[in-house]
Amino acid sequence: MTLLALSFTLLFVIATMLISVWQKLGLEKEIATGTIRSAIQLLAIGYVLQYIFRTEHVIYLVMIISVMIGVAAWNAARRAPGMRGIVWRIALSILTTELLMMGMLLGLNIIEPTPQYIIPLSGMTIGNAMVVAGLYVNQMRREVQSSKGEIEVLLSLGATASQAMQDVRKRAVKFSMIPTIDSMKTVGLVQLPGMMTGMIVAGADPVEAVRYQILIVFSFTGSAAITSMLLSILSYRLMLTKELQLRPIPEGTR
Amino acid sequence: MAAILEIQRLAKHSWNQDNRESPYLFEEVSAVIQQPECISVIGPSGQGKSTLLRTLALLDMPDQGDISYAGISYREKDPRLWRKEICYVAQQAVMLPGSVEDNLGTASRLHGEVYDVQLAEQLLEETLLAGLDRKKNASELSGGEKQRIALIRSLLLRPAVLLLDEVTASLDNISARAVEHMLQQWQAREGTTMIWVTHDLEQAARTSSRTWFMSGGTLLEDQQTIDFFRRPATEAGRQFVRFLASEAAL
Numbered sequence: 001m002t003l004l005a006l007s008f009t010l011l012f013v014i015a016t017m018l019i020s021v022w023q024k025l026g027l028e029k030e031i032a033t034g035t036i037r038s039a040i041q042l043l044a045i046g047y048v049l050q051y052i053f054r055t056e057h058v059i060y061l062v063m064i065i066s067v068m069i070g071v072a073a074w075n076a077a078r079r080a081p082g083m084r085g086i087v088w089r090i091a092l093s094i095l096t097t098e099l100l101m102m103g104m105l106l107g108l109n110i111i112e113p114t115p116q117y118i119i120p121l122s123g124m125t126i127g128n129a130m131v132v133a134g135l136y137v138n139q140m141r142r143e144v145q146s147s148k149g150e151i152e153v154l155l156s157l158g159a160t161a162s163q164a165m166q167d168v169r170k171r172a173v174k175f176s177m178i179p180t181i182d183s184m185k186t187v188g189l190v191q192l193p194g195m196m197t198g199m200i201v202a203g204a205d206p207v208e209a210v211r212y213q214i215l216i217v218f219s220f221t222g223s224a225a226i227t228s229m230l231l232s233i234l235s236y237r238l239m240l241t242k243e244l245q246l247r248p249i250p251e252g253t254r
Numbered sequence: 255m256a257a258i259l260e261i262q263r264l265a266k267h268s269w270n271q272d273n274r275e276s277p278y279l280f281e282e283v284s285a286v287i288q289q290p291e292c293i294s295v296i297g298p299s300g301q302g303k304s305t306l307l308r309t310l311a312l313l314d315m316p317d318q319g320d321i322s323y324a325g326i327s328y329r330e331k332d333p334r335l336w337r338k339e340i341c342y343v344a345q346q347a348v349m350l351p352g353s354v355e356d357n358l359g360t361a362s363r364l365h366g367e368v369y370d371v372q373l374a375e376q377l378l379e380e381t382l383l384a385g386l387d388r389k390k391n392a393s394e395l396s397g398g399e400k401q402r403i404a405l406i407r408s409l410l411l412r413p414a415v416l417l418l419d420e421v422t423a424s425l426d427n428i429s430a431r432a433v434e435h436m437l438q439q440w441q442a443r444e445g446t447t448m449i450w451v452t453h454d455l456e457q458a459a460r461t462s463s464r465t466w467f468m469s470g471g472t473l474l475e476d477q478q479t480i481d482f483f484r485r486p487a488t489e490a491g492r493q494f495v496r497f498l499a500s501e502a503a504l
């Protein structure tokens with residue numbers, strides 16, 4: 001695809017902005033910044049990837065995955081404002097998920113140990129883990145809020161932190177996995193997933209593309225479960241004080 | 255011998271600073287409980303009776319002062335073990351998910367002990383719940399049933415000190431009397447100390463040997479129940495008794 005052809009797609013963006021002005025939606029500025037940001041981010045990552053693929057240096061691979069995890073953890077932690085120490089717990093959950101995932105994929109020779117495979121698959125794993133982690137922390141706070149009474153009953157009967165939080169944890173884990181499970185059920189029927197679409201457009205055999213997609217779907221489900229459970233183990237204690245009382249939940253759920 | 259419970263100059267800051275003359279919800283609350291007894295806690299609402307009980311169970315932290323159980327300060331004790339001995343029963347009964355039986359068995363489940371079915375049955379009977387289907391989902395119970403189940407759920411923990419927060423508030427007279435009777439028998443058998451918040455002066459007179467009157471941001475009177483009802487030591491106490499008595503007469 002030529003750069004010129006790509007530029008023509010900007011017409012869509014401009015059309016959208018015109019509609020926004022015409023309909024007084026007030027979205028022009030956001031559309032403009034969004035367009036510029038995504039273009040710069042994607043182009044930049046393209047050049048970075050090109051460079052990494054050429055040099056094939058492990059250190060770059062580690063660096064780029066660390067950045068991915070850092071950004072993902074920071075982004076997911078925004079769903080739990082005021083919860084101290086949640087960022088590194090999310091980062092640790094995502095990192096563990098990523099290591100297990102790559103360990104399995106590489107160990108079983110499912111993918112080749114080259115950046116071409118490792119980086120995109122890591123990106124998807126980490127991105128999915130980020131969504132799951134964000135959903136988990138958000139739901140955890142809501143569950144605690146709505147189950148205050150139950151938690152206090154358990155505490156007043158001498159429950160440990162883990163006993164008092166068990167039900168709430170279970171519910172939040174379940175909740176955080178719903179989107180992943182739902183999309184597993186409808187994949188291919190409702191939407192053709194991005195990776196498969198991309199491979200087919202780029203000329204790959206559809207059956208081959210489907211195989212990779214199945215791999216992705218299964219790994220996503222596995223990694224969602226791992227991220228969410230690990231995060232629930234690492235973070236439930238944060239909801240209670242040292243003296244085993246419910247910590248007041250800071251305002252703001254987004 | 256160390257006292258069962260010793261409260262020393264306990265204070266709790268008030269949240270709403272602006273519309274109060276004192277920065278405390280209550281302060282300078284001191285009392286010693288030497289032997290198992292039943293203490294009534296009375297006073298106008300909003301005085302912090304519930305908060306005092308919750309603090310004694312460490313569900314809220316004391317802001318000042320100290321509480322000791324059997325000679326050991328709360329600061330030196332694991333809050334979990336503390337709550338096994340000093341158990342708060344809330345005014346608003348909250349059922350845990352599951353059946354009535356699941357709720358009754360909570361304490362035994364938490365502490366890996368055997369669930370005493372016979373004792374549970376006996377307590378259900380004594381509180382007029384003998385016919386209740388224990389397989390029933392606890393969330394379907396009536397308010398009064400919930401309150402009694404919550405109370406029995408705590409009794410089955412067998413704490414040394416029971417903190418009862420208006421536990422007969424949503425009961426009809428007959429059930430309330432049954433609960434009173436059950437608790438008195440329980441105390442006679444188990445030697446449990448009870449600190450019991452109530453709005454019912456007659457209930458206080460029937461059940462307790464000692465009365466705490468909370469007013470003016472502190473524990474204003476700590477007297478033998480007989481003495482308190484015969485003649486409260488403070489003007490606030492006299493007014494309160496008169497007020498409740500006139501209400502009861504209506």
Ligand SMILES: Nc1ncnc2c1ncn2[C@@H]1O[C@H](COP(=O)(O)OP(=O)(O)O)[C@@H](O)[C@H]1O
Pocket residue numbers: 266267268269270279298299300301302303304305306
């Ligand atoms: N630190 C505090 N803890 C609990 N309640 C407080 C506190 N500071 C102020 N309050 C207010 O004081 C009142 C305390 O009520 P409560 O303890 O339930 O009293 P009572 O049981 O005597 O009616 C409530 O209205 C609450 O909003």
Ligand SMILES: [Mg+2]
Pocket residue numbers: 303304305345419
């Ligand atoms: Mg109260």
